[in-house]
Amino acid sequence: MPVEFIQNNILLIIIAAVSGVMLCWPGLFSTGRMLSAQQATQRINHDDAEIIDVRDAQEFAGGHLPGARNIPLKELAGKIAELTAMKEKPLILVCASGTRSGRACALLKKQGFADACCLQGGVPAWERAGLPMIREQGT
Numbered sequence: 001m002p003v004e005f006i007q008n009n010i011l012l013i014i015i016a017a018v019s020g021v022m023l024c025w026p027g028l029f030s031t032g033r034m035l036s037a038q039q040a041t042q043r044i045n046h047d048d049a050e051i052i053d054v055r056d057a058q059e060f061a062g063g064h065l066p067g068a069r070n071i072p073l074k075e076l077a078g079k080i081a082e083l084t085a086m087k088e089k090p091l092i093l094v095c096a097s098g099t100r101s102g103r104a105c106a107l108l109k110k111q112g113f114a115d116a117c118c119l120q121g122g123v124p125a126w127e128r129a130g131l132p133m134i135r136e137q138g139t
Contacts, residue, residue: 034120037129040092043117049090052083054104055123061136065094065126068134073100080111091116098122 006013035043043049044067051068053060060070071079073095091113093101101118108116119126127133 033117034098035092035117036120037126037131040117040119040126041131043090043092047090049092049117050086051092051094052104053094053123054100055095059096063123063127063133063135065123066132066134068094073104076104076107080108083108083113087113089115092119093117094119094123094126096122096124 040049044051051065053064053068053070054073054076055064055070056072057070060068064070071083091108093104093108093116095101095104098118098120101122105116105118121128123133
């Protein structure tokens with residue numbers, strides 16, 4: 001009976017398995033805690049969290065969170081020494097979706113930055129929440 005069920009429903013079983021993997025996918029590559037836009041706002045306001053935007057300079061110029069510091073992911077490893085003064089501060093890493101900030105968070109945690117978190121959904125989630133953005137003139 002179980003073998004017959006599997007044979008008759010193999011397509012549904014495959015779809016369910018793929019859906020499960022896709023739901024878990026973001027968590028597989030990020031060791032950082034994910035914060036919603038509201039949680040990030042609370043950390044910024046109450047815990048004086050620093051915001052590090054790991055998008056490239058052009059993306060950053062197109063719009064970023066107030067007070068964010070732009071350190072593109074490809075440059076982050078070389079700038080760890082500059083960030084050591086922030087080792088004990090809460091850090092919120094931001095990108096366009098959460099993928100690059102997840103990698104940045106993992107890198108910083110390996111370097112001893114214990115309170116590094118990622119903005120879930122990235123800058124678009126921040127904007128959808130109606131929170132302020134800084135846009136440089138001409139973009």
